[in-house]
Amino acid sequence: MVMDAEQLDRTFAALADPTRRAILARLALSQASVGQLLEPFAISQPAISKHLKVLERAGLVERGRDAQFRPCRLNASPLANAAGWLEDYRRFWEMSLDRLDSYVKVMKAKEKSGARRTKKLR
């Protein structure tokens, strides 16, 4: 399991907000200016900027460099990394639970043979 814990934290924190998820969904369609992003949301420019900062820090959104028009663009690779990590995490537990299943059978057998021995001694 290879992962950058801090990057994952930032990705999950970025996703843990419905407005930010909606911004990402909009940018998945095409890039957009801050003004264009404001349109569907009943929130202020400072609020949108705050959300965009979180998304930029998480590497999920990139801002264009044109001074007049700084489009926001989606960068999906942190999401793919997070998805990959989740899959690794699931596999980790699947394999551990497989081993637990086998081991618990050993525990049961030990208990049974222990009980039989106790019965014999009486």
Place this chain on the structure above:
Amino acid sequence: MPVEPRSSAESVAEREFLITRVFEAPARLLFEAHSKPEHVQRWFGPKGFTLPLCEMDFRVGGRFRFGMRAPDGSDLRPFGGEYLEIVPNERIVYTSGWDDDAKMIITVSFVQTGGLTTLAIHTLFASIAQRDEHLGRGYAGGVGEGLDRLEEFVR
């Protein structure tokens, strides 16, 4: 390496993860398997991995420290945490993470019906767990309660 899902696993939100599986064994045996190093070392981790570092102070407030070893002999980064809640044969709640890193909260529950026990492992990822700590919502009254309040917050 493809691993067929044999359990019910879902990503509830991008912050939580739940995996469940039914075992043909009493809850007390499964709980026992979780509570002592000599048992935990026999199953924890992927196939081919061992757990040479397995320190457990299995009580509320106690800490644990695990270190896995890969099949090629290389040692993986140790991780650990603290036991927040222990209800024998029912529930274990603990934090987990790499040293100096943010922690996840893991809740393992055991529900027995007849000869079958459903084991559920719920993971709450570090970013939300950290936020919860910062809000001062402690673990008084059990994490079950804490998770309910957390759910209200993130909805």
